[in-house]
Amino acid sequence: MKLNRTLAATAVLSVLAVAGVGAQAQTLRIANQGDALSLDPHSLNESLQLSIASNVYEGLTDRNKDLSLAPGLATSWKQTSPSVWRFELRKNVQFHDGTPFTADDVIFSFARAAGDGSDVKAKVNDIKEVRKVDSHTVDIETKGPFPILPEVLADMFIMSKKWSEDNKAERPVDRRKGIENAASFKANGTGPYRVRERQPDVRTVFVRSGTYWGKIEGNVQEVVFQPIANPATRVAALISGQVDVMEPIPVQDIPRVNGNASTRAIVGPEMRTIFLGMDQKRDELLYSSVKGKNPFKDKRVRQAFYQAIDINAIQKTVMRGASKPTGLMVGPGINGWTQAQDKRLPFDPEASKKLLAEAGYPQGFEVTMNCPNDRYVNDAQVCQAVAANLARVGVKINLQAETKGTYFPKILRRDTSFYLLGWTPSTYDSHNALNALMRSPDDKTGDGQFNLGSYSNPKVDELTVKVQSEGDMAKRTAMIKEAFQLHADDVGHLPLHQQSLAWGVAKKVELTQRADNFMTFKWMSVK
Incomplete structure (x- = not known):
């Protein structure tokens, strides 16, 4: 299946080319506002962690520089029936x-990804069985037709069955429960780089693998990755x-980076959508002044919150223009997105106050909002702006902004009433967002x-189920549109914006910026 061709336009690669890049091996030093919470590729379905893991581990399929699908640990794949895919390893x-590497590792990894503690269950929840045909062939049977399965598997990483068993890491690290094992601190993949040193929240050192099966285009021998939380220090x-x-470069510092003689900013569109979610299930919110009922179960309250948010002011003052306000849970470049449907409810504080009064909250109420302060571009500042907007309509936000190391385990336990999250569909298809973000949750599946x-x-x-199995693109697109409309009519979430990527790069470095914000070491060179 071919994905929407707007992907090619939106996922424009920002490539910094430097003439005469030396062939001599080099050390590359990378800083990020946060660290991967674990080296376990199945423990957290978060893009920074997946980006880091993708240099060490590989999936059956992979992505090219233009984000098109490429062979990975599988050289080819085909459907042998509507619900069975055969992968030649x-x-x-x-x-x-x-x-x-053999078929046994594939079977083990898929079972591990589907097991307790896994944060990547959504990638495999519609797989019925993985069967070994021979040592280098597997059949993957899905619960129904699943034409985009190869797209889904690009970052479903394969682990060594023997290594996992020897290191008692048969199950994923469970960040929700604070359960760790060897896979959190050690790694053993098939990728172009291996982990030499891991000091969580201090630094992780990667070195080029001398036994890698594929081509490493760059000259980087060693990558030193370190978290630097403070933007000015970074x-x-x-x-x-x-x-x-x-x-990321703080948006206000992009001119400074560009004005320096030895550095430049690489700015490009990102496919991630930033949004707000609300507890709509509990009969009483965990963290609110309202007792005995849940105001977020009332659509009028959700809509009041939506229309109280001045997204254009956030774009101008907080994001300094480096964002695109959105009315959908996916953005341009994602198959199923359309400009016509990407419309926000109008900013209207008076309408918000009226809706709150109609719902029984004429004086508003208090609620705690959970937000990371080191994961997305200006994430804490965005939450502060939302809190200020809501205060104007009588809603008091008790903002709890914290490092992602404590934030993600908390909200993934659903220990929250109101939260901010960002999402990039890893398949570059709307089904991913429907299945992960909008489908009724089932912890077992x-x-x-x-x-x-x-x-x-x-x-x-x-x-969502029908979109997954529909092979007719026109019918599939119509189903996606209908699902998005239903979700919007329900005010199921509060979409905010797609943020822009902003990487700071020394002019001696050559690299490729992907629109999914993955940093691929094998494409990097140092002059």
Whole structure:
């Protein structure tokens, strides 16, 4: 199936080319506002963690520089029936410890990803069985027709069965429960780089794998990744030459980075949508002044919150123009997005006050809002602006902004009443967002795994299942449109914007910026 061709236009690659890049191996130093919470590729379905893991682990399929689908640990795939895909596996591939890669590792990894503690269940929840045909061939049977399965598997990473068993890491690290194992601190993939050193929240050192089966285009021998939470310190480290690549650049510092003789900013569109979610399931909110009932179960309250948010002011003052306000849970470049449907409810504080009064809250109420302060572009500032907007209509927000190391485990337990989250569909298809964010949650199957406020509409659930199996693109697009409209009519979530990518890069560095914000080490070179 071919995805929407707008992907090619939106996922424009920002490539910084430097003439005469040396062939000599080099060290590259990368800084980010946060760290991966674990090295376990199945423990957190979050883009920074997946980006880091993608340099060490690989899926059956992969992505090219233009985000088109490419062979990974599978050299080819085909449907042998509407619900069965056959994957021919790459031969003569070794894990970093020298263990050969076989079909047994694929079967083990899919079972692990579907098991307790996994945060990537949504990638495999519609797989019925993975069967071994021979040592380098597997059949994957889905519960129904699933024409985009190869797209889904690009970041469903494969682990060594033997290594996992030897290290007692048969199950994923469970960040919700604080359960760790060896896979959180050690890694053993088939990818172009292996982990040499791991000091959580301090630094992680990667070195080029001498046994990698594929081509490593760049000359980087060693990558030193370090979290630098303070934005000013991160920018100063780039400008002074202490780091070679950093992200994100605070939007107000982009001119400074561009004005420095040895650095520049690479700015491009990102496919991530930032949105707000609300607990719509509990009979009483965990963190609110309202007792005995849940105001977010009332559509009028959800709409009042939506129309109280001045997204254009947030774009101008908080994001300094580096965002695109949105009315949908997906953005341009995602198959199923349309400009015609991407319309927001109008900003109207007076309408908000009227809706709150009609719902029984003429004086408003108090509620706690959970927000990360080191994950998205200006995330805490966005939440502060939303809180200020809501205060004008009588809603008092008790803002709890915290590092993602404590934020994600909390909200993934659904220990929240009102929260901010960002989402990039890993398949670049709307089904991913429907299935993960808008489908009624089922902890056993992984359906709606990131629908943390438990929004539920049976018709949206039904359409999500149909979208997954429909091969006719016109019919499929119409189903996506209908599901999005139902969700919008329900005010199921409060979409805010798509943020822009802003990487700071030393001019001696050549790299490729992907619109999914993945940093691929094998495409990086240092002059």
